Amino acid sequence: MEPLSAVLRGMRLKGSIYAAWELRAPWGMDLPEGPFASFHLVERGRCVLRTASELIHLEAGELVVLFDGQAHQLLSSREAPAVSLAQLIARHPRVDGAHQVPGAGEPIRLVCGKFAAEGAQGSRMLRGLPRVVHLGRTKLAALPALRALLESLAHEAASSAPGADTAAARITEALFIQVLRALLLDTERTPPGWLAGLSEPRLAEALQHLHLDPARSWSVGALAERVGMSRTRFALLFQQRVGQTPSAFRKALNSYPA
Structure with missing residues (x-):
């Protein structure tokens, strides 16, 4: 998808x-x-x-x-x-x-x-x-x-x-x-947010993983590895484009009702 x-x-x-x-x-x-x-x-x-x-x-x-x-x-x-x-x-x-x-x-x-x-x-x-x-x-x-x-x-x-x-x-x-x-x-x-994140292919792939399997304990390192980036570079780019850390974003996804 x-x-x-x-x-x-x-x-x-x-x-x-x-x-x-x-x-x-x-x-x-x-x-x-x-x-x-x-x-x-x-x-x-x-x-x-x-x-x-x-x-x-x-x-x-x-x-x-x-x-x-x-x-x-x-x-x-x-x-x-x-x-x-x-x-x-x-x-x-x-x-x-x-x-x-x-x-x-x-x-x-x-x-x-x-x-x-x-x-x-x-x-x-x-x-x-x-x-x-x-x-x-x-x-x-x-x-x-x-x-x-x-x-x-x-x-x-x-x-x-x-x-x-x-x-x-x-x-x-x-x-x-x-x-x-x-x-x-x-x-x-487009200001920082999930849509701005989708405009960057590597972040889009990470966001896709997060949305398809939000219950998984995704670490920053695991997501960075999936998209072929260093942990530091991935965390910085995610913060810049999405406006929050990957961990905060995943936590918010898991707070949604089923």
Whole structure:
């Protein structure tokens, strides 16, 4: 099994859609913090995403993922008032595949969803990914498989065809993998964590061993020997890329529920 698949096998990932939206400015929604990763696809139009620390402008065809589950806002402009997601859904029931919010301003179409992972292992691995990932049009232009998934997701999210909700959920799970692939292609901007470790072939092999057999008493020396490195060099590289020692990482794996 290749390393990314070996790591993902233990996550028990579940994708779902909050809602497809058709809105006209001015509008704004507050999205709560939670034990999941939120994502937003701008199908048409443009908007602003605000977190506690940054403001991101989103254009048509772009995707943003908040892997740390932080609370955030989506707004037609930075001055727009916001209401809670629950209130917005209650006030504007789904019609023709989307929740429609009337207004006199610029229109936008959004698909909002989340990636959730069962158990402590999955939650910890989500938090081990970059906090916010913004895939703009230039980046997506080089990722045809990801673009195709986004188009399929937008179609199914707004569809009333039999099985559309299940199809959209399955697409979100494939979308998660494609986003990780995109991050692996951009290692310079990927912070320390298990995904950054996978970008280095020898560390990827070690991480694969750890995830496939976490109960084994892997020593630093044994892992280093498996991947053909000196103990000192392996321990240093693991700390730099993954952000913790091999022993701490193995201990965390064994703390996950079965």
